[in-house]
Amino acid sequence: MILIKVYGLDQYIVGNYSKENTKNLAKLFESKEEEIMFYSPNSYIFYKGVEQTSWNTVIEVVCDEKHHPLQANITKYLIESFKLFTINIHIIFTYTHSHHIFEHFNKEYPQYIEDKNLVKVDNENLDDVDITDEDQVYTGDVFKKFKK
Numbered sequence: 001m002i003l004i005k006v007y008g009l010d011q012y013i014v015g016n017y018s019k020e021n022t023k024n025l026a027k028l029f030e031s032k033e034e035e036i037m038f039y040s041p042n043s044y045i046f047y048k049g050v051e052q053t054s055w056n057t058v059i060e061v062v063c064d065e066k067h068h069p070l071q072a073n074i075t076k077y078l079i080e081s082f083k084l085f086t087i088n089i090h091i092i093f094t095y096t097h098s099h100h101i102f103e104h105f106n107k108e109y110p111q112y113i114e115d116k117n118l119v120k121v122d123n124e125n126l127d128d129v130d131i132t133d134e135d136q137v138y139t140g141d142v143f144k145k146f147k148k
Contacts, residue, residue: 001101002029002036002067005060008045008053013085014038021081028074029067034111057086065095 004025006014018038026033045052059078067074075091082089110117 001063001103002031003039003062004036005039005041005062007041007043007058007060008055009040009057009082009086010054011040011042014040017081017085024077024081025074028070028077029063030070031067054086056088056090057082058090058092060092060094062094062096064098064101066098068093068095 002025004018006017015038018036022033022036025036029036043053045056045058047056059082061074061078071093075093078091079089105111
């Protein structure tokens with residue numbers, strides 16, 4: 001498992017970044033695409049009380065120590081590809097041993113949700129639904145009977 005945590009950058013940017021760059025990162029990590037996941041919390045970076053979001057971005061790469069020799073090329077790629085979205089980039093590698101990583105995959109479901117296995121909702125049928133007065137939002141004064 002390779003987990004790339006991105007702090008101080010919009011979640012939607014990171015989501016799109018992961019879609020566009022996972023394949024290249026898998027090559028650099030000499031691993032399968034399925035091994036790479038991204039984590040992007042709704043986070044802010046601060047310096048002396050001033051928000052630095054999208055100005056300073058911290059990327060933490062958590063991976064097996066076997067990837068250590070590949071660190072320089074991975075770092076170069078991350079800097080080049082993330083500098084389109086941020087001004088300053090800080091990268092931290094956190095290494096672990098494979099015997100400290102545990103995974104369980106439910107065989108009844110695919111490992112990941114992807115475009116090819118998303119459930120599609122048919123919005124056409126929603127247009128046929130009759131909306132009654134009961135379904136309307138009340139915009140009156142709910143405290144009217146309590147006023148003197």
